[in-house]
Amino acid sequence: MRRAATALRRHAASSARWEIPGAGGDASNHRAVVALDVPRASSCARWIRAASARCATDDAPSPSSSARAQQQQQQQQRRGYAAATDATPAPAGKVDPSSAAAASRRAMSALADKYDRTLVENIYRSSFKNQTGVSLKYMLDFGSQPIHRQLMVSAQFLHKELPVRFAHRVAELENLPLGLSSKAQVQTVRDWYVESYDELLKFPTVKTNEDEEKFTELIKRIMERHANVVPMIARGVLELKMEMAEKGGTRPGTGKKGLVAQINDLPEIQQFLDGFYMSRIGIRMLIGQHVALHEKDDTRGEDYIGLIHTKMSPLRVARDAIDDARSICMRQYGDAPEVEVFGDESFTFAYEPGHLHQMLFELVKNSLRAVSDKYADSDDDPPPIRLVIAEGAEDVTIKISDEGGGIRRSGLQRIWTYLYTTADSPLLEMDEHTPGPVVLAGYGYGLPLSRLYARYFGGDLQVISMDGYGTDAYLHLNRLGNVQEPLP
Numbered sequence: 001m002r003r004a005a006t007a008l009r010r011h012a013a014s015s016a017r018w019e020i021p022g023a024g025g026d027a028s029n030h031r032a033v034v035a036l037d038v039p040r041a042s043s044c045a046r047w048i049r050a051a052s053a054r055c056a057t058d059d060a061p062s063p064s065s066s067a068r069a070q071q072q073q074q075q076q077q078r079r080g081y082a083a084a085t086d087a088t089p090a091p092a093g094k095v096d097p098s099s100a101a102a103a104s105r106r107a108m109s110a111l112a113d114k115y116d117r118t119l120v121e122n123i124y125r126s127s128f129k130n131q132t133g134v135s136l137k138y139m140l141d142f143g144s145q146p147i148h149r150q151l152m153v154s155a156q157f158l159h160k161e162l163p164v165r166f167a168h169r170v171a172e173l174e175n176l177p178l179g180l181s182s183k184a185q186v187q188t189v190r191d192w193y194v195e196s197y198d199e200l201l202k203f204p205t206v207k208t209n210e211d212e213e214k215f216t217e218l219i220k221r222i223m224e225r226h227a228n229v230v231p232m233i234a235r236g237v238l239e240l241k242m243e244m245a246e247k248g249g250t251r252p253g254t255g256k257k258g259l260v261a262q263i264n265d266l267p268e269i270q271q272f273l274d275g276f277y278m279s280r281i282g283i284r285m286l287i288g289q290h291v292a293l294h295e296k297d298d299t300r301g302e303d304y305i306g307l308i309h310t311k312m313s314p315l316r317v318a319r320d321a322i323d324d325a326r327s328i329c330m331r332q333y334g335d336a337p338e339v340e341v342f343g344d345e346s347f348t349f350a351y352e353p354g355h356l357h358q359m360l361f362e363l364v365k366n367s368l369r370a371v372s373d374k375y376a377d378s379d380d381d382p383p384p385i386r387l388v389i390a391e392g393a394e395d396v397t398i399k400i401s402d403e404g405g406g407i408r409r410s411g412l413q414r415i416w417t418y419l420y421t422t423a424d425s426p427l428l429e430m431d432e433h434t435p436g437p438v439v440l441a442g443y444g445y446g447l448p449l450s451r452l453y454a455r456y457f458g459g460d461l462q463v464i465s466m467d468g469y470g471t472d473a474y475l476h477l478n479r480l481g482n483v484q485e486p487l488p
Helices: 002-015 041-057 065-078 097-114 117-126 136-143 148-173 177-182 184-202 209-225 229-247 260-265 267-294 314-333 353-374 409-416 446-456
Strands: 308-312 339-342 349-351 385-391 395-402 460-466 470-478
Touching: 097 117, 097 184, 117 148, 117 184, 136 148, 136 267, 136 308, 136 349, 148 184, 148 209, 148 267, 177 184, 177 229, 177 267, 184 209, 184 229, 209 267, 229 267, 267 446, 308 314, 308 353, 314 339, 314 353, 314 385, 314 395, 349 353, 353 385, 353 395, 353 446, 353 470, 409 446, 409 460, 446 460, 446 470
Parallel strands: 339 385
Antiparallel strands: 308 349, 385 395, 395 470, 460 470
16 A cells, blocks of 8 residues: 555656745655646545555555556656646647756746745645535525625635635646746736735634625735736737747738637647636636625615526526627627527526626627628528527526528537637737726637536536538526536
8 A cells, every 4th residue: 555655646746746945855745745736636636645544544455457557547648748737748749848847847936936935835735625616506505694604604715715726726827838837928817816815825714794894805806806817818828829820830810710720739728728717717706706795786686695696587688698799799790680589588597697698698699790791791681590598407498599601510619719719819919907808709718618607507508500501509507506616
């Protein structure tokens, strides 16, 4: 068993660790070693702790041959980005493992030079800890009676949970592949997370109502600080793609198809963005829910528990999203196709209406644009878009159907790729002080972000297309609310 634990430690040390300057290089000292927040790193840390515990008792069998084979396979998969990331290796010839390890050490040194060494050690010690997911049902049950005691318990939970989630993001941002961590925008976002972590760490334990009120003001400031995280990361990724296109001998094109040649070359970036933005959705939901419980908004009515509308009508939210999407289409094309809505007026269920509005707005906007483009030079009236709401036992499903010509089967997976639709993007003009759009419409983020919003509460988003005819989008919403956050 001791040999198994030693092998696990060596595996973790060779695949995903940094040594904090001055902390020593002993792999057995978990607390002096950085646990990276990349796929499987947290589970690897848990394996180490579990193996150490078994060593003390000596009452557990050694790993099976299949477990050892799985560990060896994972170690092989990590080669290529051994010290910098735990993502899928890039094609041969594109990454030098020794240079990746050197870049990782330089990144760690840079962070330690910029911030107090004790703070850096605390961040990466926190990145060992597991994140705690919550469900929609838990938020409803907990917030049904927002008395002072419950608000204090909520504040105490966030005081412990938010630093862990921030630490995971810092570790991840420090170890991105292909040089993405060196982008100024990514480093700015990383600094926001470090500053927020430091403020939460310095805040005293929440014990009184006065403490809770001060804590609520703190997390409101943190929420404002992180308002532009999405466009800032998007700009860093866009610059990386443009640099890769230039180094590869081809410059990014103009118009909507811009960097199509590059989108399938960055699976590790896609994986990072999915996990990073899902985490951001969760962080903002937790903070927003606490703030909304603390500051009851009379304009929302009695049917709200924090941000969650207990009797939300999907039909009403759909009509609001349709109006917003059609107004944008009107400004761009001078006209907008009609949208027919089918559903039960009286049907309601508990959900976060802001999330649903964002998803429906994006889907309807895409359909309006497709139909408008197809019939721009036609004398025929464009066919209407159909939105159907179906109430199921477990899910509420919303289907948006259009006759906008559809999507080629070869390009259907590309719609889930970030920045797929843009080359000449206004993101390049942004810095950390530029207000970012709430919805990155037209920047290639709408669909992938909408799918993350659907999956956050246990739903999903699917797109089925008939090339030459039209597209159907199926938005599934879990009405039971019993699915925990899919934490990265």
